[in-house]
Amino acid sequence: MxxxxxxxxxxxxxxxxxxxxxxxxxxxxxxxxxxxxxSFSEIETSELPEAVSSAVATNYPSATIDKAYVNDQKQYKIEVSLEGGTTGTLYADENGNWIEM
Incomplete structure (x- = not known):
C-alpha cells in the first residue's frame, strides 16, 4: 500500500x-x-505605397501621417494625428488593407 x-x-x-x-x-x-x-523599421512617409496612403486619406480624411514603418512582411505601421490632437497607430498591408496587430 x-x-x-x-x-x-x-x-x-x-x-x-x-x-x-x-x-x-x-x-x-x-x-x-x-x-x-x-520588428518594424522606420521609413520616410513618402516611401509608403500609394495604396496605403490612399487608405489613410479615404478612411481618415483629417489624419496627418507623422511616421511610417515597415517590416519584412511588407506590413506598414503608420502613426497618425487627427485635427483634434488625437493620435493613433494604424497597421496596413502593402495593398492598403487594414490589419490588426
Missing part, C-alpha cells in the same frame, strides 16, 4: 512539473510573437 501511495505522489509531482514546463514554453512563445510584431 505504501508503494501505491508513493507512486501516486510521484506521478502527481511529475505531472505538475510537466504542466509548469508547458506554461514556461507558452510564455516564451508569446514573447517571440510580440518581438516579431515590433
Amino acid at each position: 505504501k508503494k501505491l501511495i508513493l507512486a501516486s505522489a510521484f506521478a502527481f509531482v511529475g505531472l505538475t512539473a510537466v504542466a509548469q514546463s508547458g506554461e514556461e514554453v507558452a510564455m516564451s512563445e508569446t514573447i517571440v510573437v510580440s518581438a516579431t510584431q515590433d
Whole structure:
C-alpha cells in the first residue's frame, strides 16, 4: 500500500512539473510573437505605397501621417494625428488593407 501511495505522489509531482514546463514554453512563445510584431523599421512617409496612403486619406480624411514603418512582411505601421490632437497607430498591408496587430 505504501508503494501505491508513493507512486501516486510521484506521478502527481511529475505531472505538475510537466504542466509548469508547458506554461514556461507558452510564455516564451508569446514573447517571440510580440518581438516579431515590433520588428518594424522606420521609413520616410513618402516611401509608403500609394495604396496605403490612399487608405489613410479615404478612411481618415483629417489624419496627418507623422511616421511610417515597415517590416519584412511588407506590413506598414503608420502613426497618425487627427485635427483634434488625437493620435493613433494604424497597421496596413502593402495593398492598403487594414490589419490588426
